[in-house]
Amino acid sequence: MSDCLFCSIVEGKIPCEKVFENENVLAFKDIYPQAKIHILFIHKNHSTDITQMDLNSIGEVFSAIKEYVDKNPKLTKGFRIVNNCGQEGAQTVFHTHFHLLAGEQLKSFGA
Numbered sequence: 001m002s003d004c005l006f007c008s009i010v011e012g013k014i015p016c017e018k019v020f021e022n023e024n025v026l027a028f029k030d031i032y033p034q035a036k037i038h039i040l041f042i043h044k045n046h047s048t049d050i051t052q053m054d055l056n057s058i059g060e061v062f063s064a065i066k067e068y069v070d071k072n073p074k075l076t077k078g079f080r081i082v083n084n085c086g087q088e089g090a091q092t093v094f095h096t097h098f099h100l101l102a103g104e105q106l107k108s109f110g111a
Contacts, residue, residue, distance in 0.1 A: 006095035010044050024057070025064035027100075036103030037074065041065055047096045049085045061098060068100070075102050 008014045010026055019039055020027035030038040043061050047053045069075045079102035084091040 004046055004095050005093050006040075006042050006097065007046050010042070020064060020068045022064060022067075024060045027064065027068060030099065034099070035080075035101040035106060037079070037101065039068070039100040041068075041098045041100065042095060048094045049091060050083055050096050051085065053096055065098065065100060078102065078106075080106055 005014065009016045009028065016026075016028035018026065018028050020041075024044055025041060026044060027039050027041045030040050041061050041064055043053065043057050045057060047057070050058070065081065069079065079100055082099040082101065083097070084099075
């Protein structure tokens with residue numbers, strides 16, 4: 001998609017600080033971090049939100065997250081994965097992405 005920020009990152013038109021990449025998934029540091037560690041994981045194929053992704057693509061993203069976590073000892077104390085879906089779900093970039101937040105004690109949602 002020509003006007004998608006994350007597609008432009010995948011295409012190399014916009015730089016990012018990559019922390020993981022394979023054939024289908026790219027992960028990079030969020031430029032507005034909400035935690036000490038804040039990584040965005042995206043599938044290289046464009047989808048607007050998670051409802052447009054097939055289970056195989058979702059699995060590829062979560063496999064990439066697992067591989068990244070397994071190789072990063074800073075994440076042994078825990079992390080959070082967040083997906084904002086749609087305008088009312090606080091999604092601001094409309095290319096499906098998953099936030100990995102870690103590196104500090106995160107606030108509970110009150111469960």
